[in-house]
Amino acid sequence: MRKIGISPDVAGRIHVDRFRQYVREGRASPAYMIERYIPSRRRATLVAFLLDLEERLTDSALEMADKLIGSIFTRAKNARARSYATxxxxxxxxxxxxxxxxxxxxxxxxxxxxxxxxxxxxxxxxxxxxxxxxxxxxxxxxxxDSLTVAADRYATLRKFAPDLLETLQFRAGKGSAKTIAAIEMLRDLNRSGKRDLPADAPMPFRKEWRKIVVGDDSKINRRLWEIATIAHLRNKLRSGDVWVERSAGYRRFDSYLLSEPKAKPVVSALGLPPIADEWLEQRGRELDWRLKKFAQRLKRDALEGVRYRDDRLQISPVRTIATPDAEALADRLDAMMPRIRITELLHEVAQETGFLAAFTNLRTGEACPNENALLATILADATNLGLSRMAAASQGVTRDQLLWTHDAYIRDDSYRAALAVLINAHHRLPFSRVWGDGTTSSSDGQFFRGAKRGASGGDINARYGVDHGFSFYTHVSDQCAPYHINVLSAATHEAPYVLDGLTSHGTDLKIVEHYTDTGGAADHVFALCAMLGFRFCPRLRDFPDRRLAPMAPVTAYPSIVPLLGKRIRTEVIAEQWDDVLRLVGSIKAGHVAPSVMLRKLAAYERQNQLDVALQEIGKIERTLFMLDWLENPDLRRRCHAGLNNSEQRHALTQAIYTFRQGRIIDRSHEAQQYRASGLNLVIAAIVYWNTIYMDAAAQHLRSTSVPVPDDLLAHTSPVGWEHIAFSGDFLWDRAAASTGRKALNLPPDSRAA
The missing domain is CATH 4.10.860 (DNA Excision Repair, Uvrb; Chain A)
Incomplete structure (x- = not known):
């Protein structure tokens, strides 16, 4: 790629959105199509495509190296564990x-x-x-040590490390000069073929490894030194301390953030004070008052469902239980829903909402003229059927039409825009407010098995057994509408992605309060949610084992000392306040995804001060939340009900995503995201359609003098699917011809009346 001789500076001569448009065209257009362009457009498309390709190749190489190095140490740890077991x-x-x-x-x-x-x-x-x-x-x-065990896999490292170091150019700030020096020395050794290291070889890795690398004879062990250096480089690349030129995912840490002047107005709009002292004083006063009040109520046993016995909290579970009347009403509404094929449902929702207009041609910007082909392509993603099998099972569309439609109209941004249209349309329905006003939501991950080992089968998570796989991490509003989705490796922690959905969903929903389970909880998420204006309410499985964090000395709260942890380090927050505000401003402005920054901060070998400051802020916000949770049973019920929405969505997902045994066989993250986005879009369409007809059914019951109170309707759900046929032949022409709304499924006597 570099031999072509394209300067990376040319990308800066046009607006970034225009550059990305050229890139998308280059990636989607076959050679014969680009050949027909006028010379200037052809040249611009090819140059943008090649620059982007170099970035993607660089990132792919680094990601592969990251996994290989990680697997070397994982296997070393497993081998050590097995030796312990024996x-x-x-x-x-x-x-x-x-x-x-x-x-x-x-x-x-x-x-x-x-x-x-x-x-x-x-x-x-x-x-x-x-x-x-x-x-x-x-x-x-x-x-x-795991480093010593990892030395047994030195041959694996040598298969790729020399080429990686020779091909890529690594850069670092002054704090990582030793790392660059070690890389340069390793390059020289690889070129010359020398084996012995000089006595003054740089050792940027941690002290424990330095003792292992240097033998009893004071000579440096080449194998151990090389493995330690490459492992250290991996951590530095993850954190951004070391970066690679012409890379998108491994840039310099500061490049992900807005400059201070640009971040300042964004932070001001959030109402955050420019000086930490004001924020600390307000939070400290509130935290002190809340802890003292909590201690008094706990001493009097005045907290519903909470007891303090043997220096430990005992919290009774809170359940949201529907009454028999509510269950009977839900069953009656379900029985009245019209029986419909998924093809007809999608056509009807498309006619009512116009969400298909969001799928525009990559080159012309025009809407797709073949709605049947577009809906079939979306459903092929949603059901995991694939384009070829969808064409074979369909009437009214061909394989060539589906392939062309997918290449020209299916993109991540078009899926997001179409989903926003559907979510907004559903949010405007008056009946949707019986479940909520769109200000609260929940998020949860759902596991899907990947391909067999050797393909791009994903990672292993012990929670799901020995199968490789991925997680679809979905955000669902209190109106049961799924407004955001991300594909994660099964081994990836969910917490960094909680804020992605809250900050970049692009819908009219105004989320104020968000619920997750323990997997989505972390002190950093508490901190950023609070500063961005969200109330973060996770259901913590290990709640009694977590400690409240005071800002005053623990002696100020003598009756609850066993419940208190270490004091908040306010001096760290004060020192790093400017950088914290800059990070918050960058996330709020959409300049960087929250998950990117949280993963980079978590990758530091030693906690840097910004990471520590966020953690301390998070401890304050988590303590305030824990006090709310203990004092407010309604909050516990809301959280439980919100997470139930995610569980109901998971059940519908399993009913739709059935082909290929529900396995994800796509190799690229882009294709995997298309599957998840198509699935989410179809679920949103089902939720919209069900809401329309549940409203009609409720109105019919009321017209026959049957009481249908809103408090009972709140226990119903628009994610039912028993009345929807997902399989069989996909008759698109017949579905397109069946215009208008369907009649409710009423008993014969009701129809006569």
């Missing part, structure tokens, strides 16, 4: 010998008997001598 029986036997030895020596001291004779009589001197080498082996195994 010695467990010996450890138990040796500990019994050790206990008998101590008992014998203790008795000898008490009785004045000769210790050696007592030991020989009780344990046996020969037994102790035989145990000596076993003890030495187990002690050596226990002290074995």
């Amino acid at each position: 010695t467990s029986k010996n450890v138990a036997r040796l500990m019994l010998i050790f206990r008998r030895t101590i008992d014998a020596l203790t008795d000898a001291v008490d009785t004045g008997e000769d210790p050696i004779e007592a030991l020989d009589a009780s344990v046996g001197w020969n037994t102790l001598l035989k145990a000596r080498p076993e003890v030495a082996t187990i002690a050596e195994t226990a002290s074995l």
Whole structure:
């Protein structure tokens, strides 16, 4: 790519959105199409495409190296764990010998008997001598570092590391100069073929590894030094301390943030004070008052469902239970829903909302003229059927039409725009307000198995067994509408992605309060949610084990000292306040995704001060939330009900995403995201359609003098699917011809009336 000789500076000569448009055209257009362009447009498209391709190739190489290095150490840790397991029986036997030895020596001291004779009589001197080498082996195994075990996979590292270091140019600030020096030395060694390292070889990695790398003879072990250097480089790349030129995902840390002048007006609009002292004083006063009030109520047993026994909190679970009347009403509404095919449902929703207009041609900007082909393409993503099988199972569309439609109209931004149209249309329906006003939401991940090992099968998460896979992380509003979705590796922590959906959904929803389970909770998320204007309310599985964090000395709250953790380090918050505001402003302005910054901050080998400041702010906000949770049973019920919306959505997902046994076989993240986005769009269409007909059913019941109170309707849900046919032949022409709304499924006597 570099031999072509394109300067990366040319990308800065046009607006970034225009550049991205050229890139999208280049990636989607076949060669014969680009050949027909006029010379200036053809040249611009090719140059933009090639610049983007170099970035993607660079990022792909680094991501592959990241996984390979990580797997080397993961296998080393697993090997060490297995060695521990094999010695467990010996450890138990040796500990019994050790206990008998101590008992014998203790008795000898008490009785004045000769210790050696007592030991020989009780344990046996020969037994102790035989145990000596076993003890030495187990002690050596226990002290074995993962770096030493990783050295066994040195050959794997050598297969790719020299090419990686030779091909890419790494840059770093002054704080990482040793890392760059180590990389340069490793490059020279690879070029010259030398094996021995000089005595003054740079060692940028942690101190524990330096002791292991240098042997007893004061010589540096080349294998251990090289593995430690590459592992250290991986961590530095993750955090942004070391970056790569012409890369999109491994840029300099500061490049992800707005400049201070640009961030300042964004921060001001959020109402955050420019100086930390004002914020700390207000939060400190509130936290002190809340802790004292909580201590008093806890002492009087005045908290509903909360008890303080043996220095530990006991919290009774809160359940949202629908009454028999509500369940009966829900069953009655479900029975009245018209029976419909998914093809007809999609056509009807498209006619009412116009969401298909969001799918514009990549080159011309025009809407798709073949609605059947576009809906079939979307449904092929949603059901995991694929374009070829969808064409074979469809009437009214061909495989070539689906392939052309997918290339020209299906993009991540078009999926997001179409979803926003649907969510906004649903939000405007008066009946949707029986479930909520669109100000609260929840998010949760759903696991999908990937392809077999060797393909792009995803990562393993022990929670889901030994299958490789991915997680669809979805945000659902209190109106049951899924307004955002992300595809994550199964091994990826969910917490960094909570804010992605809240800050970049692009709909008319004004989310104020958000619920997650424990997987989405982290102190950093508490901090950023509070500063961005969201109330973060996770359902914490380990709630009693978490500590409240005071800003005053713990002695100020004597009755709840066992519940308190370390004091908040306010001095760190004050020192890093400007950088915190800059980060918050960058996220609010959409300059960087929250997940990108949280993952980079988490990648630092040693916590940097910005990371620590966010964590301390998060402890304050988490403590205030925990007090709210303990004092307010209504909050606990809202959180539980909100997470139920996500669970209901998961059930509908399993009913739709059924083909290929629900496995994700796509290799690229882009294709995987298309699957998830198509699935989310179809679910949003179902929720919209169900809401329309549930409204009609409720109006019919009221017209026949049947009471339908809103408090009972709140226990119903628009994510039912028993009346929808997802499989069979997809008759698109027939679906397009069936215009207008369907009649409710009423008993014969009701129809006659």
